[in-house]
Amino acid sequence: MSILQILFFALSAFAIGSAIMVLVSKNPIHSVLWLILVFFAISGHYILLNAQFLAIVNIIVYAGAIMVLFLFVIMLINIKKDSEPQKQFLVKLLGVLAGGSFLTLLVALIRQTEQMQGRQLLMKDGVIGLIHPLGKVLFTDYVVPFEISSVLFLSAMVGAVIIGKK
């Protein structure tokens, strides 16, 4: 087993375990902290795939900004740990069953798909994940969507302020 495979399986187990802990934690603050660990594991996967720009952006934007926003809102509205009403056991069981059967169905489907069999993906080679090629594409071919996303940010900011004010 090569070092890449060991890293892949370790990071995958880390990501899935943390993702399950997001669900089973009663306290929302613990869920946020586990979700930050999931994002770090996914950033590790990006580094394995040599997508260095996305790895850093994932840490800065998701683990840094978005999760701090979640923590901020949870602490602002001061939910008590025990005040969250629990769903009935039957509803929870049905939810887990639905999620599990969704996973089983798609895994069975992917295992049979011919296009996905024997396909290898490039792990540490290739330069498309570095800042220079990505920036070149982003500011030539995708410059219009890039500018539109700034308008989207502006409208989201105005919307958040208006919703939060009243």
Next chain:
Amino acid sequence: MPIQYYIFLCLALFSIGVTGVLTRRNAIVVFMCIELMLNAVNLLLVAFSKMFHGLALATDATTTVGIEGQVFVFFIMVVAAAEVSVGLAIIVMMYRNTHSVDINFLNRLKN
């Protein structure tokens, strides 16, 4: 590394997100599970971009085939950041009106 490993990992993360949306009642935790699903899709997009890049690299050493996948992941992150700001504002407004973040209160949206 076979592409199927990455597909299975992303499917597992996505299904955990789906299960969370179905089983939890706290609106903030439901929202976090949606973020988890978005991240699973991002990881899969990067994996596919590397797969097609590896195929094209065999014939042309300077190709940038597959870079679109990573540009799309960048745009998904942009949209997710905007979505989170608006969504959390809605949750705060909901808490101010009902003093709860239980999603079952949302079925009273009509009055």
